[in-house]
Amino acid sequence: MLNFVHDIPTKLLFGKGQIENLAEALKPYGKNVLVTYGGGSIKRIGLYQKVMEILKENSFCVTELKGIEPNPRIESVTVGVKLCKDHKIDVILAVGGGSTIDCSKAIAAGVFYEGEDLWQMVLTAKEERKALPLVDILTLSATGSEFDSGAVISNMKTHEKLGGSYTYPAVSICDPTYTFTVSPYQTAAGSADIMSHIFEGYFSRTEDSDLSDGIAESILKSVMKNTPIALKEPENYSARANLMACASVACSGIPEYGKQGTGWPCHGMEHELSAYYDITHGVGLAILTPRWMRYILKKDPSVTGRFAKFARNVMGLEGKDDALAKEGIDKLEAYFRSTGIPMNLKELQIGEEHFEDMAKHVDKMRSLKNAYVPLTAQDIVEIYRACL
C-alpha cells in the first residue's frame, strides 16, 4: 500500500429533506449569494422555487447565473466571475448536476485569479486554490463533483475539455428525491460515469490496498444493482439513494487511497470525444471502457489476474483467470447495453476523421506512458476505432 493523504473538508448532508439546512449552510459566509444552474429542470421539479423561497425568507441577496451547459464552457466561467465581482458575492450556491457544480468551482476560484485570461487558469489548475465558498444542491448522481475539488471545463474553440483541481464544496446537500425525474438516458449515463471513476483507479498495479479495492467493488456492485431498479422505478428512493451515495464516494479519491496512479485513460479519451462532439460524458465512458479493457488485456497479459479479480468479485463469474478476464469485460459491455446506452460511436454519428488529432491531444495532456498499461497515441487511435 502506498502513502496517501485524506483531506476532504466537505460536509455532506445526505437524504430527503436536507434542504431544510440550506440557510444554515450559507449563513456563515455572508448575504450575497450567486445561484448557478443549468437548464430548466430545477424549475420543473420545483427545486428552484423552494431555494428562492428559503433565500428570500432568510434575507439573502440573490444574483443568478443560469444556462450552464452540460459540458460547461469557459465562457460561462467568465460571465460568472464578472457577476461575482460586480455583485460582491460572498458565497456561490450551485443547484444542479456535476456540470453546474464544476462551472461554479471554476467561478469561485476565478474570482481570485490574477491573470487576464481565465482559460489560462484552467490550463494550470493543478491544485486547490483560493476560492469563494461554494455550497451545492445536487440533482444528478454521476460526477461526484459534490465531494471532490475537481472540475472539467470546455473550450469548444480549441476543442479542449480539461479536468483540474479548484476547490472543495463547503457543504453539499444530496437529496435523492431530486433525481426522481432524471431521464432513463441520463440515469444510465450518470451510472456509467460513477462506474468509470471506479475503473480508472481499480485497474492499478497496487494489489494490496484491500479497503480501497473493497470500496471500489462495493460501489460497482451497488451501481449495477440499483441502476436497473431506478430505470424501472424512477421514484424508488432506495435505488436513487444508493446511486447518489456511490457517486459521491466514487470520485472522491477514497477508492484509490494507497494505490499507484493510473492516468485515468478512459477519461482522457472521453474528454476528446466530448470536446469534439459534445456528447454525454457517461455515454462516451461506457463506450470506451470495455474497448480499452480488451485492448490493454491483449497488449499486456500480465494484467489478466486483476481482470479476473474484477470478474469474480464484481461480475459474479467463476472459472479460470484467462477466460474469466474476457468474460468479465463482455458481461460489463452487455450490462451497459442493457441500461439503454448506445454502445458504439456510429450510433452517435461519430466517424474516425478526428481520431488522430484526438489521440495526439490525449497523449500530450495525459502522459499515458505512466498508465496502468502504458498507451501511445497509436494505441489510443486503435481503441477509438474499436468503438466505431
Next chain:
Amino acid sequence: MLNFVHDIPTKLLFGKGQIENLAEALKPYGKNVLVTYGGGSIKRIGLYQKVMEILKENSFCVTELKGIEPNPRIESVTVGVKLCKDHKIDVILAVGGGSTIDCSKAIAAGVFYEGEDLWQMVLTAKEERKALPLVDILTLSATGSEFDSGAVISNMKTHEKLGGSYTYPAVSICDPTYTFTVSPYQTAAGSADIMSHIFEGYFSRTEDSDLSDGIAESILKSVMKNTPIALKEPENYSARANLMACASVACSGIPEYGKQGTGWPCHGMEHELSAYYDITHGVGLAILTPRWMRYILKKDPSVTGRFAKFARNVMGLEGKDDALAKEGIDKLEAYFRSTGIPMNLKELQIGEEHFEDMAKHVDKMRSLKNAYVPLTAQDIVEIYRACL
C-alpha cells in the same frame, strides 16, 4: 437508506515517513505543545526521540504528560488540563494508541470546560465541543480515535468507563511502521476492536445501505486476512498498513451511514468489564461478540437473514440461512481463538459476582431497549454468563 451527515474535518497523513510533516501540522496552532503519551513503548521504538528532535529543531516549547493508562483515567485528564492552563498550551500532540488520543481529546475539551469537576464533563459529553487543537501520531491499529471525535474515559472509583464525543483530531499521522513492535496479544486485541466497531453497526435493521455494508464487509475481510500475517510477520508493512487503514475507517461512522442505530451493545457490555477488571478492551469485545450474536439470534430469529449474509459475504460460507447464521458465528469465534485471544472470562480470572450490577449499569447508560435486538438487564446477565 436513512439520512446521514458526513462531517469529518480530520486530515489523515497515512504511510511511512509521514512524520516528516509533523512540524508543518503543528505550526498553524502555535508554539506551546503538550506532548502526551503512555508507557515507554514510544521510547523503545525511537519515536519519542524523533518527535522531540523535530519539536526542538522547529523551536516548539514542549510540556510533557506521560503515563496515560491503557484505559485512560479521569485523573490523567485533570492533570493534563492543569498542565495546559499552567503552560498556556496552544496544541496537544498525542503520541500513542487510542488511550493516549482519547485522554488527549478529553484534555483538549477540558481546558474550556467551565464546571469544577471534569467527571461531570465526561458524563455529559454528547457532542463535539470547543477544544484545543489536537494532532496525533498513531502507534496502534485499534480504536480509530485518530479519525473520530469520540473518547472513552474511566473512573475506577465509581467503576465507570464512559464513551462520549469531544473533538476531532486536526491531523493524524498514521505510519504503519510504528506498529511493527506491537505485541501479538495487543495486535490481536486491536484487530478484535476494529472488527467490533464494524459488528456494532453492521447488525442493524437497515438492509439497503449497500455502500456502508460493503465497506463493513471489506474491513472485516481485510482484518481477518491481515491479522494472522501481522502475528506471524510483525514487520510485514502491507499487513500492518491494511490494519491501520481499516482501524481508522471502522470507527469513523462511515460504515454506519444511512443505517438505523444499534446501541452498540457489545461496547456497552465490555466497558463494564474494563471498568471492573481493567482488562484489554479488544479482548473483552472478542469474548462478548460471539456470545451476544448467539443470544440475539436465538432471542429473535428474524435476524437470521443478516447473520446468513455475514456468513456468506464475510466468512465465505455457503448453505441455507438457518445453519449458515450459526456457522458464521462459530467460525468467527474460532478465528478470534486462532489469534491467541483468551476466549472466556474464567481465563481472565473473572467470575460472575458483579454481573448483576454491571448489567444494571449497561441498562441504565445505553438504553439497549432500542438495540438491534433489544436487551434487558436480564438478557445482559445471560450474555455475560455465556462468556464464563
